[in-house]
Amino acid sequence: MAYDEHSANSKQDAPHNIAAESAILGAILFDNNAYHRVSEILIATDFYNPAHIALYEVIAKFIPNGKMADGVTLHDEFSRSGKLETIGGATYLAELLDRAAFGPEIVDYAHIVRDLAIRRELIDIGSGMVSTAAQPQEDIPGQQQIESAEKLLSTLAMRGSARGGFTSFGSAVTQSIESATAAYQRDGKIAGISTGLSDMDGKLGGLHNSDLLILAGRPSMGKTSLATNVAYNVASALKESHNDQGQRVLEDGGIVGFFSLEMSSEQLATRILAERSGVQSHRIRQGDLEKHEYEKLRDAAADLEALPLYIDDTGGISISQLSARARRQKRSHGLDLLVIDYLQLITGSGAKSAQGRVQEVSEITMGLKALAKELNIPVIALSQLSRQVEQRDDKRPQLSDLRESGSIEQDADAVLFVFRESYYLERQEPDDAGEKFAEWQDKMERLRNIAEVIVAKQRHGPIGKVELHFDPNITKFSNLDTRYSGSEH
Numbered sequence: 001m002a003y004d005e006h007s008a009n010s011k012q013d014a015p016h017n018i019a020a021e022s023a024i025l026g027a028i029l030f031d032n033n034a035y036h037r038v039s040e041i042l043i044a045t046d047f048y049n050p051a052h053i054a055l056y057e058v059i060a061k062f063i064p065n066g067k068m069a070d071g072v073t074l075h076d077e078f079s080r081s082g083k084l085e086t087i088g089g090a091t092y093l094a095e096l097l098d099r100a101a102f103g104p105e106i107v108d109y110a111h112i113v114r115d116l117a118i119r120r121e122l123i124d125i126g127s128g129m130v131s132t133a134a135q136p137q138e139d140i141p142g143q144q145q146i147e148s149a150e151k152l153l154s155t156l157a158m159r160g161s162a163r164g165g166f167t168s169f170g171s172a173v174t175q176s177i178e179s180a181t182a183a184y185q186r187d188g189k190i191a192g193i194s195t196g197l198s199d200m201d202g203k204l205g206g207l208h209n210s211d212l213l214i215l216a217g218r219p220s221m222g223k224t225s226l227a228t229n230v231a232y233n234v235a236s237a238l239k240e241s242h243n244d245q246g247q248r249v250l251e252d253g254g255i256v257g258f259f260s261l262e263m264s265s266e267q268l269a270t271r272i273l274a275e276r277s278g279v280q281s282h283r284i285r286q287g288d289l290e291k292h293e294y295e296k297l298r299d300a301a302a303d304l305e306a307l308p309l310y311i312d313d314t315g316g317i318s319i320s321q322l323s324a325r326a327r328r329q330k331r332s333h334g335l336d337l338l339v340i341d342y343l344q345l346i347t348g349s350g351a352k353s354a355q356g357r358v359q360e361v362s363e364i365t366m367g368l369k370a371l372a373k374e375l376n377i378p379v380i381a382l383s384q385l386s387r388q389v390e391q392r393d394d395k396r397p398q399l400s401d402l403r404e405s406g407s408i409e410q411d412a413d414a415v416l417f418v419f420r421e422s423y424y425l426e427r428q429e430p431d432d433a434g435e436k437f438a439e440w441q442d443k444m445e446r447l448r449n450i451a452e453v454i455v456a457k458q459r460h461g462p463i464g465k466v467e468l469h470f471d472p473n474i475t476k477f478s479n480l481d482t483r484y485s486g487s488e489h
Contacts, residue, residue, distance in 0.1 A: 015119040016048035019099070020109040025055055026100030028063075029070050029093070035063045038110040046117035051087040054078075055096075071097065118156060125152050143321075150324040153331075193254050193337060193378065196233025199466045199479055203455055204414065207234075207337060207378035211459075212369045214343070214408055216383040216397065217418035218390070222451055223382050224263070224341055225475035226418055226468075228271050230380070231256045231339050235309040254336025254377075255308040257329050259322060261345035265311040269304075275476040276300040308333075318347045319367040330375050338375070340368070342382035343408070362407035369411045383408060385417075395424055399456050415457040420470065422447040451477065 024042075027034040044056045058077055062069040071093045078084040087093070101109060129149050133142070192206025207213070207230075217223040237253030260268050274281035277300035279293045289297065310333060312325060322340070329335045340346070348360035365381075372379040385401045397417040402408045409415060425444055430436040451470040455463050469480045 014048065014123065015116045017112055017116055018049055020112045021047050021049055021052045022096055022099040023101040024106055024109050024113065025052060025059075026096040026098070027102065027106045028059055029074070029097055030100045030102070032063050032069055034106055035059060035069070037107055039064075041107070041110040041114055046114050048116065048120070051092065054083065054087055121156055125149065125156070147320050147324045150327060153327075193234055193250075194237065194252070195230045196237065197230070197468060197477065197479055199468065200453060203453075203462070203464060203466050204458070205461055207380070208413075208460070209376045209378060210373045211378045211413040212365070212372050212411060213378060213380045213414045213416065214383050214402070214412040215380055215416045215418065216385050216402060218385050218395075218397070220423055221418045221420055222470055222472075222475070222477070223418045225271065225470075226451075226453070226477050227339050227341055227380060227382055228258075228268065228475070229275065229477045231258050231309060231337070232272050232275070232307070234337050235307050238308050248334070250336060255334040256310070256337045256339065257326060257335050258309060258311045259317070259325075259338070259340045260311055260313045261315055261317060262341060263313065265313045268311055268313070271475050272304065273297060273300055274474045276304065278474060280473045281475060315345070316347060317345075319364045322346060323367060323371050326371060326375060330377075335375060336377055338371070338377060338379045340379070340381045342384060343368075344384050358407070362411075365407045365411040369413075395419070395421075396452070396454065397456070409457065412457065413459045414455065414461075417452075417454040417456055419452045419454060420447075420450070421452070422450065450480065 024034075024038060028038075039060070042056070044053050044060060047053045047056055055074065058074060059069045062073065062077075067073065071090075075084065075090055075093060078087055084090075088095075129145065132145055192204070192208040192211075194201050194206050195204070215223050215227055234254050235256045238255065239250075239252040241249050241251060258268065270281050270284055273279075274284055277293075277296045279289065279297055283289060283293075284297065310329060314321075317325075326335060326338055343361070343364060346364050348363040368379055368381055383402060385397055389395050389397055389401050396419050399409050399415060402415070422444065425440070425447060430440055449469050449471060451468045453466045453468060455461075455466070457463065467480045469478045470476070471478075
């Protein structure tokens with residue numbers, strides 16, 4: 001009896017295909033170049049037969065290091081380790097050569113083997129879920145079990161497309177050149193996803209995958225409005241295609257997920273409707289509309305219905321729940337940008353919460369950075385600032401104004417502050433109508449619709465200031481046209 005048939009007599013119900021496994025190994029033993037065609041698809045544990053696992057482990061050690069992997073060298077290796085009989089001996093090595101695939105079907109066989117391995121892992125995850133759920137003495141809350149299962153499923157779903165391990169420097173350089181080429185070929189000369197605001201893109205180079213960006217400001221500065229504008233701009237610019245392998249290729253814009261922990265999804269939608277229609281948001285809420293305004297609103301709503309923007313307005317969500325829902329969104333609908341409004345409304349785990357708010361925020365920011373890397377997308381998290389800003393004459397925010405700033409500043413790839421000087425100036429209106437009032441009025445006129453985005457930290461680029469136009473009536477940010485603003489840069 002051949003070894004593979006004998007070794008497969010346990011777990012007969014587990015999905016496997018011994019013939020496909022044998023054809024792959026035989027092809028590699030016949031021609032080591034075949035290994036390079038399947039090495040990006042398979043790892044040793046994808047094989048079902050224990051002998052095949054052991055053989056592929058040695059093959060994966062030999063070939064990348066320039067050593068021949070054939071019947072002779074493998075026979076010597078397993079003889080030396082005293083494990084020759086566990087792989088079926090010299091007879092089985094000869095049998096594998098007889099079963100070798102010699103054409104392009106080796107890649108198809110590799111995909112079959114990988115798919116069956118994924119199915120076996122699904123069975124293991126499902127069995128583990130049943131076992132844990134059936135043992136209440138484990139004292140693991142049901143919600144926590146769901147989150148753990150979702151994390152396992154998410155890891156399995158991305159298996160192959162996001163494999164861990166070291167990458168050669170040459171491979172990293174190739175990726176860097178590809179990114180630079182994409183930036184050079186784009187009109188905007190940016191490598192990341194465009195925010196839709198060219199001045200911001202010029203400073204940030206767009207929104208980059210795996211980056212955590214903190215967007216902070218005092219209340220009424222417009223940070224939620226800016227985040228909403230960016231989310232809309234990215235979603236409305238979505239352009240994608242598929243390559244020859246059927247993989248999704250993002251050409252512009254992206255699918256956006258928005259965790260609105262403070263406002264309801266309806267309130268957020270009203271803001272976007274106001275921005276797109278030009279009708280003031282408070283008038284939309286009150287229904288105080290002229291006929292032509294209602295028609296503009298209706299037309300804007302029709303345009304927005306198919307927008308690839310998904311909103312989750314669950315309040316008091318934990319970092320683990322947020323991560324689980326983001327993974328689910330990535331699997332089910334796709335996800336290219338995640339926005340969270342705002343960081344201080346996320347809760348940590350019970351253990352970290354008990355250690356104090358600083359430790360809890362540290363867990364949250366670390367979790368958001370890890371999520372950005374895991375899903376390979378940019379994550380924008382809004383953040384409140386401490387009241388000490390209000391005590392200074394110059395109320396422009398600084399990094400030290402971030403609440404629990406240590407962990408937020410440390411984990412962020414970029415920290416952006418939204419600042420509108422007109423907000424404070426408006427509250428300093430002189431009582432008399434003399435010279436001071438004229439000066440105030442002139443300054444107010446210049447600054448009324450100007451907002452600053454201060455890039456206080458950027459791991460991969462310069463810091464500095466970007467000025468934008470802001471219309472508070474429809475909460476819309478746009479590029480500042482200096483020809484008419486009269487502002488100085």
